[in-house]
Amino acid sequence: MSKLGRVANAIDDKTVDPEPVEKATGVEKEAVYTHVSGLSGEDVAKALGALLSQAADELRRNATTIFLSLVSLTLGLLVWHLATSYKVDFYINFQNVPSPAKVFSAFWTHLGDTEFYIHIGVSMQRILTGYITAAVIGIAAGVFMGRSKLVRSLIYPYIEVLRPIPAVAWIPLAILMWPTEEASIIYITLLGALFPIVLNTLHGVEQTPEVLVRAAKSLGASQLQIFWHVILPSALPSIAAGLAIGMGVSWFSLLAGEIISGQYGIGYFTWDAYSLINYPDIVVGMLVIGGLGTLSTYAVKLAMKPLLAWQKRAR
Template sequence: MPQALAMFRRLDRYIVPVLILAGWEAFSRSGALPAALLPAPSTVAWAWADWVFGTDGNTQTYSGHWLFDMLASLSRVLAGFAIATALAVSVGVAIGWSRTVEVIIEPTLQTLRPIPPVSWIPLAIIWFGIANKPAIFLVFLGAFFPILLNTIHGVKTCDRNLIRAGAMVGGGNRQLLRFIVLPAALPSIFAGLRIGIGSAWMLTVTAEMVAVKSGLGYVLWDSYYFLRYDLVLAAMASIGLLGFLSDFGIRLVMARVLHWQRNTTIQSGEI
């Protein structure tokens, strides 16, 4: 019985995806919609396989090019996300720690924050042209504000008693930030990173549809024009998979960095 329960717990995460795929396959095969408009998962998988491995050339010019398209999108995501992380964490810590910096900078940032990143596309194209730079810029915009706001929240909610205790034993501002404030803010910062990486993938695909001529988003949009909806869905699945893996990577780093939080949670649960 315990072995069966353990097996179920390992497989329970796959129940919903399997049910969705089975229902989708059955609906596509039922003929309720033309197969060209809603390709079955098996059809999408066949096109995806050719896109990745070049099995039979059914995706034509994209046959065997998935790795190049994936790396093009991934490089833009990582570049924009890295810039957003470095700047957002630095500015967020400054705003959360200093009332003066908050008064000077935050109103401007809060004015820019509601502007949708996609509305920057015309300016990005004018400023950077049709290349990687506008996509990286849009990824940066999409990831910056979630990381910034979560960093500010993490710094502001740090236990003031810990800060006072550190100051009483002679800690200066730099020591307080390094050894007390930043460790306390890390859970919020990682939450912002997880939100930011999702936004980064959404924005790079949007940019590739308009301002770039390569990557998963470009393949998705180009396939739409040629009515290859199986390839459109394969591109969507690729983006979803890469987004999941990116989030999984951040969670691995978070589990390693915040090991003390996991131990505290386990001990609280045991109590």
């Protein structure tokens, strides 16, 4: 066993009673959480060690899957490369599509370019503002709708009418309505994230088993305590799903907004590249969008994980 592995095991022994070997990864994660809260240097080092060894373990266990994924991606790159170098034009036209090498070199150049980071930074800021606002409004509205028939019948019609309208369709009106272009882009981002969050929260609240509410009542809990200790945690898995979906949708609403207006942002960067006939940058922009979208969805899932730890225990 590696040195890191041994460190991880030492932590296990201290924190949890013996568990079956196949559950070891879950246990290590827990060890990481408990140790980070203390935050002494040694603890952090141990926790990092545990995390690394866990990552290594996961890699080893998923070696075949990872290998196959890499093979598949390499093949994809190869096809892309061949299609562009032979300028294939068979229904789909590759004549103007940049080759992977050109895209990579364009990306490499941009990494040393401040403006590129400004584009990314501006987009991230819009996502953050729009998404957090959507999360606050969405969770609050979903909870109130789930617990009150009156609120539900007042709000739900708006959701039904507004939800099918795609973000792009909002752009003209958003520009007319909001005082600044920035505000209108954030508004569109917010709108994209809002509906999945509201609807998933509502669903989660409605799914709260009535027997748990009754149990809490008989144990003396007030309405507020029932909300905090029963309804919210019960709805949390569904809310977490809504937040993850909402993050994805807010990216693509943002892009719609940025393409049509604004002077910064990764969407603007992509569209600008098209206007300037700078084809490799189009693909750079697309890949950055894909990467950021994936990373931010992953970040949301990671943030929710400690709150949902109890679910892992269910058999």
